[in-house]
Amino acid sequence: MGLLITDSTLRDAHQSLIATRMRTRDMLPIAEMLDKVGFFALDVWGGATFDVCLRFLNEDPWLRLRDLKEKVKNTRLQMVLRGQNLVGYRHYSDDVVREFICLAVKNGVDVFSIYDALNDMRNVKLAIEVAKDQGAFAQGAICYTTSPVHTVEKFAEMARTLQSFGCDSICIKDLAGLISPWTASELVKAIKKRVSIPVALHSHCSSGMAHMGYHAGVLAGVDILDTAFSAFGGGASLPPTEGVVAAFRDTPFDTGLDLDLLYEIGEYFVALSRKYGPLFTTELIHPSVDVLTHQIPGGMFSNLVNQLREQNILDRLGEVMEEIPRVRADLGYPPLAAPVSQLVVTQAVLNVLSAKRYKRVTEELKNYFLGYYGRPPSDVNEEVKKFVVGDRKPIEARPAELIASEWELTRYAGQKLGVLRDEEDFVTYALFPQLAVRFLRGELEEEAMPDILEAADSSASPLESPVELSVDVDGEVFNVKVSPPLGKALEVEQTRVAKKISRGAIVSPLRGMVLRIEVEVGEKVKKGGVIAVIEALKMENKVSATHTGVVREIFMREGQRVGAGDVLGVVD
Numbered sequence: 001m002g003l004l005i006t007d008s009t010l011r012d013a014h015q016s017l018i019a020t021r022m023r024t025r026d027m028l029p030i031a032e033m034l035d036k037v038g039f040f041a042l043d044v045w046g047g048a049t050f051d052v053c054l055r056f057l058n059e060d061p062w063l064r065l066r067d068l069k070e071k072v073k074n075t076r077l078q079m080v081l082r083g084q085n086l087v088g089y090r091h092y093s094d095d096v097v098r099e100f101i102c103l104a105v106k107n108g109v110d111v112f113s114i115y116d117a118l119n120d121m122r123n124v125k126l127a128i129e130v131a132k133d134q135g136a137f138a139q140g141a142i143c144y145t146t147s148p149v150h151t152v153e154k155f156a157e158m159a160r161t162l163q164s165f166g167c168d169s170i171c172i173k174d175l176a177g178l179i180s181p182w183t184a185s186e187l188v189k190a191i192k193k194r195v196s197i198p199v200a201l202h203s204h205c206s207s208g209m210a211h212m213g214y215h216a217g218v219l220a221g222v223d224i225l226d227t228a229f230s231a232f233g234g235g236a237s238l239p240p241t242e243g244v245v246a247a248f249r250d251t252p253f254d255t256g257l258d259l260d261l262l263y264e265i266g267e268y269f270v271a272l273s274r275k276y277g278p279l280f281t282t283e284l285i286h287p288s289v290d291v292l293t294h295q296i297p298g299g300m301f302s303n304l305v306n307q308l309r310e311q312n313i314l315d316r317l318g319e320v321m322e323e324i325p326r327v328r329a330d331l332g333y334p335p336l337a338a339p340v341s342q343l344v345v346t347q348a349v350l351n352v353l354s355a356k357r358y359k360r361v362t363e364e365l366k367n368y369f370l371g372y373y374g375r376p377p378s379d380v381n382e383e384v385k386k387f388v389v390g391d392r393k394p395i396e397a398r399p400a401e402l403i404a405s406e407w408e409l410t411r412y413a414g415q416k417l418g419v420l421r422d423e424e425d426f427v428t429y430a431l432f433p434q435l436a437v438r439f440l441r442g443e444l445e446e447e448a449m450p451d452i453l454e455a456a457d458s459s460a461s462p463l464e465s466p467v468e469l470s471v472d473v474d475g476e477v478f479n480v481k482v483s484p485p486l487g488k489a490l491e492v493e494q495t496r497v498a499k500k501i502s503r504g505a506i507v508s509p510l511r512g513m514v515l516r517i518e519v520e521v522g523e524k525v526k527k528g529g530v531i532a533v534i535e536a537l538k539m540e541n542k543v544s545a546t547h548t549g550v551v552r553e554i555f556m557r558e559g560q561r562v563g564a565g566d567v568l569g570v571v572d
């Protein structure tokens, strides 16, 4: 049998290159043609799809899946599933995992590519079993990374475990594009020795080695390769579908796919890439060996750039990139796969922004040290752990074991809201409660596409460029960027600064959304007591009282977007 190809243009490619911004309306016109090719599967859903659809595109992710299913009648639809994290950023209870997978199958998913960011096999077992129960194809994915503790033998053992769970195939998921051709070959051979199921190789061109890795992998026995059409391939994305198919033509590995048809489809994506042109960043189009050090996957990188831009701190990108490997080492060398990648990157950002490393930490980081994500690949930095969680002992159990059933509670809370229409809405609500409600109430808008002309015009006069100011508030220095129009912005900033200086002001540390307000007006709070939780950089950030006192005013409401430095309330 020839080589099989899973095309990921509609999922991983745009997740890696343009922060998952491809719209469903741009996918549907080419779906029937894609179905004609004879791919093993079309990877179209999961990963960041779900979150981005709601947060930025004002799209129902379930509808995308159903619409694609209607057009793709012959080819399997694949999704990437973060094990017990599903498509979210935390562990969900077992019953939510079951509901999600059953509904995904019902709506059209045929293949689940299931991984755990820490490669903790306990976190993927249930998802694999449920997928199998539902008659779906379960691919067990191993997150590839390099570190002093990761070896070919260890990875190969994981493959054996995944087969024992009932997996139909194994995927070497080289999400950041780190695997060398030599290692690809060694790893494939080692896995093939231990399992009898097909082996897939999934690599990104980030470092420039993926094409060679694919060739070496195939010679060593790989059965399935993941690719993306060339207009959305290469760089931070996957090797190009057309090129890979051409490379193995007239060899024992011939895919049998029609190159002319691929070329025709490729033209559609070339045109589409022009439409999304302004969203492509140079750093992601061109490979860089730097990724071998920082290990940030493409999808994460485009996200990071967006998040830093949103926080107005894009100029600190270099420092953040240098801090990431240090945080990763402190955490016991996790592969930088979602949701742990977000946790590591956000902590690196906070470490760069704070005077002292780990002075400000997210709730997620505490949970990581307490074992609520699973077992880190190796020992964590004990000093950092103690600083973050004190003497608390990490849990030994599988994390979801300790999560009480969430589904009935979700149903109960969801019903009271009166906006959830069907089972799919309930699952969306279980995963992203705040976003789901705002989405269903029609409060979210589709993010505007940047104008090509606007993006090309970088010749703004110096007067219109942002002005940076340092503002000292009670001994803490805030960097304030003033954007044009200058006069108006300065006025606003001055009011903000004036508000900040006012005694007892509780200030938002980052730009984000108010998740929860934990106090009421008139309530007494102690220094360090939690006032509110802000979701920023996709993580939960507690805002604490800087001194003991009484809450006099609250200027925010749950679900509201706040800027860095905004006064959220007053405690005096």
Ligand code: MN
Binding pocket: 012, 174, 175, 202, 204
């Ligand atoms: Mn990938």
